[in-house]
Amino acid sequence: MRKKYNILVIDDEEPIRRLLQNELATSSREIHVAEDGATGIRMVRDFWFDVVLLDLRLPDVEGLELLIAIRESVPDCEVIMITGHGDIDIAVEAMKLGAYDFIRKPFNLDRLDMIVEKAHQRVLLARENAMLRHTADSSKATIQFIGNAKVIEDIQFLVNKVGPARIPVLITGESGVGKDVVARLIHQRSASAGNPMIAKNCASLQKELARSELFGHIKGAFTGATESREGLLAYANDSTLFLDEIGELPLEVQASLLRALESKTYRRIGEKEERSVNVRFLFATNRKLAEEVELGQFNEAFFHRINAFTIEIPPLRERKEDLPLLVNYFLATLSPDNTLFQMVDDAMDCILRYDWPGNVRELRNVIERSIILAENGLITERCLPADLVVQAEEQLAPLSLESVERQHIMKMLEYCAGNRQKTADTLGISRKTLYRKLSQFSVI
16 A cells, blocks of 8 residues: 555645644655645645545635535545534534534644544545455465466566566457466566556446446436446556456547556546546457457557557467466365365376367366366366367377368368369369369358
8 A cells, every 4th residue: 555645634724734734744644735625626636635624614615515526526535624613513514415524623633633544544444345346366375377388488577577667568368368367467566566456357348337437437427427436547546457358448438548548647527627647557358459450440549559568378279388287286276175186197188189269267167177076086087078078089080081171171261261263273173173072061
């Protein structure tokens, strides 16, 4: 967490501002001051305050009006009202409008100190609860990207180099290869490793609410906005925001996110003032974004901004030498009650021959299932999914002449972009013969 939390004092009396600035400041608090309501609300919108001390009587605006504006602008900031002897009824009304507490002049500084500290603890609890929905695993357990293949060593090298940097990183690869693991490794090596990484899968965002989810909104900004809410950028301030499946983000929201990346500022929906934000962005996708840019399905400027540093994770079928290592890792980490499990040679042979279209995620699920079905701690072929075993056995069977011919013709057809006359010419056969072969292979 941040070393200091920030308190804003809004009071038109200079002696009171000076008193509170001197007496409330500690090694864990930083005190800021504003002499009127206009300055105070501008500071609240420009900076990240945890607690506001607000005088009910200001020269330019009513304290209750300013309280409502602060609560709408920063819902998770607590406001403590400063009142005179004749303002108790108004102070009670302020409590109904969302003030945390009130304190009367002249101050009991010990009591004020206690109220400020309790208000800050409430702020922390509210923010932690709000972040739980989006926070990736931030435990202190060591995150590992398992593998001895050369390409994995290269990925680990890149992670170590880019981790401390602040530039955006785009992590690419098929579903299930471990893009989220690489994102967490980058975060662990960053300056914000002590703060939780905020993660969101863009595929889960409703198109109409994607902008609100990212940037937040104020009360009444659109139908259904019954209260003000912060967005993911606010939760990820001073930390890392990991957006998975970034190709699913609507085009118009991509443009808004690009502005946030470039200017380090953003606006909540319905809000005129810009807010500063300090966020490290990580992105992931299983799509070919360059191709989608060509098709007009992805914002070109946004693509070039997030593609500044790319880490590509290969599919599991291209690094099968890591399979035994991964199998042993999952057997050790998924075993209940530290029970020892062992995979027999025939089962391991099936694992090695299978293509793993679901990559590491699929392997994990298979091992978890196998542990349940294991007898006496042994995982045999019977513990593996039937389709996995069948495909593995097919890899052993020699191909027939017809199978070889079919594969060759289909590859030529793909090479010729489906043009059958060109395919026939390339193969050196007549168009009629090609049609007969395709009919024989049940292609037409």
